[in-house]
Amino acid sequence: MTVATLSRRKFLIGTAATAGGLSLGFHVPFAAQAEGSSAVLPEINAWVLIRPDDTVVIRIARSEMGQGTLTGLAQLVAEELECDWSKVTTEYPTPGDSLRRNRIWGSFSTGGSRGIRESHQYVREGGAAARQMLISAAADLWEVPADECSAANSVITHASSGRTVTYGAVASLAAQMPMPTNIALKAPREWKIAGKPLPRLDTRDKLIGKQIYGVDLTLPGMLNASIRACPVFGGKVASFDATAVSGMPGVRKVVQVDDTAVAVVADTWWQAHSALNALPIVWDEGPNTNVTSETIAEMLREGLDAEDAVVGTAIGNARAALDGDARVVTATYSFPYQAHATMEPMNATARYTTDKCEVWVPTQNGEMSLAAAAEASGLQIEQCEVYKLHLGGGFGRRGNYQEYVRQAVKLAKEFPGTPVKLIWSREEDMLHGAYHPVTQCRFRAALDAGGNVTAFHMRISGQSILWPLRAEVRETGRDPVVFQGLSDGGTEGAFGYTIPNLLIDHAMRNPPVPPGFWRGVNLNQNALYVECFIDELAHEAGIDPLEFRRKLLGDHSKHLAVLEAVAERVGWEKPAGDGIHRGLAQIMGFGSYVAAAAEVSVTDGQLKIHRIVAATDPGHIVNPAQAERQVEGSFVYGLSACLYGECTINGGRVEQENFDTYEVMRMDQMPAVETILMPSGNFWGGVGEPTIAVAGPAVLNAVFAATGKRIRQLPVKNNSLGA
Amino acid sequence: MARLTINGETRDIEVDPETPLLWVLREQAGLTGTKFGCGIAQCGACTVHIDGVATRSCALPVSAVEPGQQIVTIEGLSEDGSHPVQQAWLALDVPQCGYCQAGMIMAAAALINSTPSPSDDDISAEITNICRCGTYNRVRAAIKLAAETASASQKG
Numbered sequence: 020m021t022v023a024t025l026s027r028r029k030f031l032i033g034t035a036a037t038a039g040g041l042s043l044g045f046h047v048p049f050a051a052q053a054e055g056s057s058a059v060l061p062e063i064n065a066w067v068l069i070r071p072d073d074t075v076v077i078r079i080a081r082s083e084m085g086q087g088t089l090t091g092l093a094q095l096v097a098e099e100l101e102c103d104w105s106k107v108t109t110e111y112p113t114p115g116d117s118l119r120r121n122r123i124w125g126s127f128s129t130g131g132s133r134g135i136r137e138s139h140q141y142v143r144e145g146g147a148a149a150r151q152m153l154i155s156a157a158a159d160l161w162e163v164p165a166d167e168c169s170a171a172n173s174v175i176t177h178a179s180s181g182r183t184v185t186y187g188a189v190a191s192l193a194a195q196m197p198m199p200t201n202i203a204l205k206a207p208r209e210w211k212i213a214g215k216p217l218p219r220l221d222t223r224d225k226l227i228g229k230q231i232y233g234v235d236l237t238l239p240g241m242l243n244a245s246i247r248a249c250p251v252f253g254g255k256v257a258s259f260d261a262t263a264v265s266g267m268p269g270v271r272k273v274v275q276v277d278d279t280a281v282a283v284v285a286d287t288w289w290q291a292h293s294a295l296n297a298l299p300i301v302w303d304e305g306p307n308t309n310v311t312s313e314t315i316a317e318m319l320r321e322g323l324d325a326e327d328a329v330v331g332t333a334i335g336n337a338r339a340a341l342d343g344d345a346r347v348v349t350a351t352y353s354f355p356y357q358a359h360a361t362m363e364p365m366n367a368t369a370r371y372t373t374d375k376c377e378v379w380v381p382t383q384n385g386e387m388s389l390a391a392a393a394e395a396s397g398l399q400i401e402q403c404e405v406y407k408l409h410l411g412g413g414f415g416r417r418g419n420y421q422e423y424v425r426q427a428v429k430l431a432k433e434f435p436g437t438p439v440k441l442i443w444s445r446e447e448d449m450l451h452g453a454y455h456p457v458t459q460c461r462f463r464a465a466l467d468a469g470g471n472v473t474a475f476h477m478r479i480s481g482q483s484i485l486w487p488l489r490a491e492v493r494e495t496g497r498d499p500v501v502f503q504g505l506s507d508g509g510t511e512g513a514f515g516y517t518i519p520n521l522l523i524d525h526a527m528r529n530p531p532v533p534p535g536f537w538r539g540v541n542l543n544q545n546a547l548y549v550e551c552f553i554d555e556l557a558h559e560a561g562i563d564p565l566e567f568r569r570k571l572l573g574d575h576s577k578h579l580a581v582l583e584a585v586a587e588r589v590g591w592e593k594p595a596g597d598g599i600h601r602g603l604a605q606i607m608g609f610g611s612y613v614a615a616a617a618e619v620s621v622t623d624g625q626l627k628i629h630r631i632v633a634a635t636d637p638g639h640i641v642n643p644a645q646a647e648r649q650v651e652g653s654f655v656y657g658l659s660a661c662l663y664g665e666c667t668i669n670g671g672r673v674e675q676e677n678f679d680t681y682e683v684m685r686m687d688q689m690p691a692v693e694t695i696l697m698p699s700g701n702f703w704g705g706v707g708e709p710t711i712a713v714a715g716p717a718v719l720n721a722v723f724a725a726t727g728k729r730i731r732q733l734p735v736k737n738n739s740l741g742a
Numbered sequence: 743m744a745r746l747t748i749n750g751e752t753r754d755i756e757v758d759p760e761t762p763l764l765w766v767l768r769e770q771a772g773l774t775g776t777k778f779g780c781g782i783a784q785c786g787a788c789t790v791h792i793d794g795v796a797t798r799s800c801a802l803p804v805s806a807v808e809p810g811q812q813i814v815t816i817e818g819l820s821e822d823g824s825h826p827v828q829q830a831w832l833a834l835d836v837p838q839c840g841y842c843q844a845g846m847i848m849a850a851a852a853l854i855n856s857t858p859s860p861s862d863d864d865i866s867a868e869i870t871n872i873c874r875c876g877t878y879n880r881v882r883a884a885i886k887l888a889a890e891t892a893s894a895s896q897k898g
């Protein structure tokens with residue numbers, strides 16, 4: 020199930036004229052390094068199509084799941100294209116077309132806050148090249164040199180003669196033009212469309228019920244399915260009695276899917292689901308029925324002291340320094356399993372014939388969906404196609420894990436030629452997640468008489484997201500993703516504190532609960548652990564938490580700058596209001612620097628979060644309005660996780676099946692959020708995820724200021740905040 | 743068989759009377775703007791108006807709806823997205839993924855209908871829909887904006 024085997028041509032630039040319009044495709048090598056080429060251009064995945072009526076269609080390979088990437092990427096293309104923004108629309112290319120055209124659009128993967136930061140270069144080049152070709156076409160038409168012509172707002176002008184022509188009028192001619200070899204990009208300070216807080220392109224349909232999500236898709240003759248897999252991880256279907264439900268209204272077939280699941284296919288989803296609820300199923304629950312949250316916690320506790328651990332970051336000799344006569348502070352934290360709980364449940368629609376398999380699916384990675392379709396259908400990948408739909412939330416759940424696609428295809432195989440739409444119930448979604456992994460963390464740190472941290476050992480024990488996905492991780496026990504935000508330097512997530520003896524290591528422990536990438540991934544708990552413990556050290560040293568961090572962040576000016584910004588805005592040096600207490604946190608992750616300050620009160624054990632100030636430095640910002648929304652949304656996701664998020668395990672299965680027991684933050688708990696965007700230029704960081712990580716620790720440090728209580732076992736709801 | 747008045751149109755629909763209204767709207771009436779999120783009246787994605795009252799349609803058997811009762815879905819809230827709540831949502835560009843937004847808009851429209859100038863506490867108490875993308879603060883601001891424009895147009 021890999022797409023890496025698809026051929027990647029070293030350097031391909033393709034142009035194709037389509038019915039009366041211009042379409043440009045570019046591909047510059049992803050594989051350049053591997054092939055020893057000195058070419059530094061990244062692969063290009065943008066596709067510009069201009070209709071005779073001047074409509075500009077910008078093709079976007081990444082997926083829109085609410086984060087605004089569709090609008091942001093279109094802004095980048097449009098900026099270089101010099102087109103009329105009011106005429107821009109977007110569409111998704113298909114993964115099958117990408118395959119046929121040598122992965123011309125590059126990666127479809129949408130996760131890790133990479134949508135913009137990893138494609139800004141090639142989508143801008145796509146826009147710039149298209150502009151140059153349109154200008155060349157007009158110049159040819161007028162028989163003047165191209166460099167006497169300029170383009171703005173979808174109009175090309177020849178200055179000296181005063182002639183003008185619109186993009187639409189020369190589009191088909193432009194499609195015949197040679198691809199420019201010399202593509203110059205604007206400096207961000209020259210941007211007119213990018214960098215501006217433009218409204219999203221996809222809002223209107225969402226206000227009138229017209230946006231079609233995967234669950235809404237209707238195809239002629241389509242059947243509907245509901246599915247149930249063994250709720251115990253590792254369990255299987257023993258038997259089921261299809262005759263008990265085969266006479267129920269609308270039921271077409273009861274189908275076992277693989278070893279693990281049973282589905283009912285019916286005319287409507289409600290009929291399918293009702294029959295599934297009535298279907299007697301006997302499970303073979305397998306080897307994990309004795310697994311509970313407590314047995315998992317015990318397994319991880321053992322890892323906290325284990326001799327054997329993989330070192331992430333090591334500077335000096337922390338163990339020796341801690342064994343000396345310094346004053347040692349210790350603390351142990353833990354972070355539970357959490358479900359993504361996207362508002363749109365998992366779903367996919369498939370149509371299978373003996374020589375073709377088509378899938379319609381909300382997916383964060385169309386190429387993964389395509390590979391899953393090929394695998395499940397048994398057809399060649401070239402015989403399969405995936406049509407992407409907007410996602411009703413993704414948060415990492417719809418990327419690497421495509422089991423709903425495989426299931427839908429297997430159901431469709433039972434009805435050749437007839438589309439089958441599979442929708443998971445919320446219960447299925449909660450019981451079969453790709454859960455935020457479980458970890459524990461033990462700190463030991465040494466403080467000298469002056470309150471300096473002389474040694475710091477952070478031991479993480481727990482689950483690896485990459486372990487099920489990558490053979491080399493299973494062989495070595497080393498999962499680099501575990502150390503997000505804790506790296507010794509680098510551009511992705513450098514640890515900001517300078518400590519002479521520093522050791523960060525990981526004892527991998529993998530319980531039988533499937534882990535997954537979950538918005539913010541391991542940065543979430545790493546930031547929570549580190550930032551709460553730094554607060555503990557500041558308290559032990561008797562130093563103000565801001566001052567304490569300033570001393571340690573001296574070598575990392577960008578980490579410090581976002582922290583100073585939130586401290587200043589929240590009024591750290593001034594007294595807070597009556598009963599209000601403050602906390603701070605900072606981290607670097609997904610290539611960006613983020614910090615938060617929280618103001619909370621705790622009255623009769625009840626926590627209220629009044630105000631959050633958040634600062635982010637992602638280098639460049641393509642749409643400040645969308646960046647602000649991502650930061651605000653981060654607090655809903657991050658604080659939901661911190662306050663409530665927990666899947667407990669009992670009998671080898673998740674106990675929470677729906678939103679009645681899996682609580683999430685709602686309107687009444689939402690604090691005011693003030694966002695400070697402070698892009699410092701010269702690098703491209705992500706926006707969708709990093710801020711989640713500082714939400715929890717800022718609030719927990721404020722809770723300590725309010726109550727003197729350290730919350731070390733998450734979520735907060737399991738702790739008493741009362742006197 | 744159920745006789746329902748949906749967005750002003752009375753229809754006879756062949757369906758098991760126990761079927762939740764949500765699924766009748768989505769699968770028999772073809773109105774997929776109303777969303778499925780939980781099925782147990784927890785998330786509000788399925789909110790519609792029944793005689794003007796915001797109602798979670800996923801846990802309401804269709805047999806409980808009288809033929810004369812007016813069911814309004816997101817598709818019927820206005821002809822063209824011109825309802826003050828939709829306009830306020832557009833002005834503040836509220837949706838992220840958008841999946842929860844039809845339910846949010848229907849809940850908000852019912853709120854400003856019954857409480858023309860809702861306070862922050864009214865909004866917190868009445869809008870209990872779940873949004874996982876985190877649009878809450880913009881939803882709150884848009885409700886206030888919609889309430890202002892609705893009352894201004896009534897006065898005018």
Ligand code: FES
Pocket residue numbers: 777778779780781782783784785786787788789798799800801
């Ligand atoms: S789907 Fe009805 S409240 Fe969630």
Ligand code: FES
Pocket residue numbers: 085362411412837838839840841842843872873874875876877
């Ligand atoms: S906008 Fe995505 S769930 Fe609310």
